[in-house]
Amino acid sequence: SAVISQKPSRDICQRGTSLTIQCQVDSQVTMMFWYRQQPGQSLTLIATANQGSEATYESGFVIDKFPISRPNLTFSTLTVSNMSPEDSSIYLCSVEGGRGADTQYFGPGTRLTVL
Amino acid sequence: GQQLNQSPQSMFIQEGEDVSMNCTSSSIFNTWLWYKQDPGEGPVLLIALYKAGELTSNGRLTAQFGITRKDSFLNISASIPSDVGIYFCAGLAAGNKLTFGGGTRVLVKP
Numbered sequence: 001s002a003v004i005s006q007k008p009s010r011d012i013c014q015r016g017t018s019l020t021i022q023c024q025v026d027s028q029v030t031m032m033f034w035y036r037q038q039p040g041q042s043l044t045l046i047a048t049a050n051q052g053s054e055a056t057y058e059s060g061f062v063i064d065k066f067p068i069s070r071p072n073l074t075f076s077t078l079t080v081s082n083m084s085p086e087d088s089s090i091y092l093c094s095v096e097g098g099r100g101a102d103t104q105y106f107g108p109g110t111r112l113t114v115l
Numbered sequence: 116g117q118q119l120n121q122s123p124q125s126m127f128i129q130e131g132e133d134v135s136m137n138c139t140s141s142s143i144f145n146t147w148l149w150y151k152q153d154p155g156e157g158p159v160l161l162i163a164l165y166k167a168g169e170l171t172s173n174g175r176l177t178a179q180f181g182i183t184r185k186d187s188f189l190n191i192s193a194s195i196p197s198d199v200g201i202y203f204c205a206g207l208a209a210g211n212k213l214t215f216g217g218g219t220r221v222l223v224k225p
Contacts, residue, residue, distance in 0.1 A: 001160070004157075031211055033211075033212075033213075041217075042203060042215045042216065042217050042218050043158070043203070043213075043215045044215075045212055045213065045214075048210065048211075048212070056210075058212075092157050092158075094157075094213075096211055098163060102145075102146045102163070102165065102207055102211070103146070103148060103160060103163045103207075104148070104160075104205075104207075104211070104213055105160060106150075106157035106158045106159070106160075107157050108155075108156055108157045109155075109156070109157045111155070
């Protein structure tokens with residue numbers, strides 16, 4: 001399985017500011033994904049990040065709020081823009097893996113608290 | 116969006132007991148995955164199921180992919196304290212998009 005790291009591991013931010021979360025994987029992967037996990041909840045897919053093209057966002061998530069970069073096959077960033085307390089969540093990146101790329105492996109997550 | 120129905124939402128275990136949890140969906144999935152998440156960590160893949168009817172084991176864990184492709188269960192045999200955590204089922208759909216169940220929180224009996 002891939003080794004995935006995320007930075008920062010946690011942060012406390014003020015309302016109205018933005019935070020960029022980095023995701024680094026130790027091998028080249030075609031597809032990377034960003035998820036949100038609100039307190040006590042399950043994981044919800046925000047967007048799929050493909051290298052060389054714009055990210056594909058799920059219903060309820062927009063590029064202006066969650067811009068994503070994917071400059072190469074081992075790295076991606078997610079920015080949470082103009083934050084409000086409702087954005088307090090764990091943000092996780094994942095990468096495809098397994099035979100036929102039909103599993104996903106997750107990073108350790110970034111725990112964000114917005115005051 | 117689509118949600119998988121996972122039950123139970125929580126359960127208490129006593130060391131040595133067998134536990135079971137399951138997921139159902141109104142849609143068909145081609146792959147079912149089971150993850151465990153410990154506090155402060157990302158989900159860790161436990162078992163992947165690729166074929167309807169498939170029964171797969173990983174140590175004390177056993178999972179099955181339902182014949183209808185709309186359900187899956189996970190069993191933990193002879194539970195130990197480190198089995199505590201949150202278990203998630205997930206179905207993989209087109210575009211490699213994962214849909215997660217609501218999770219089963221496994222706790223130790225006081």
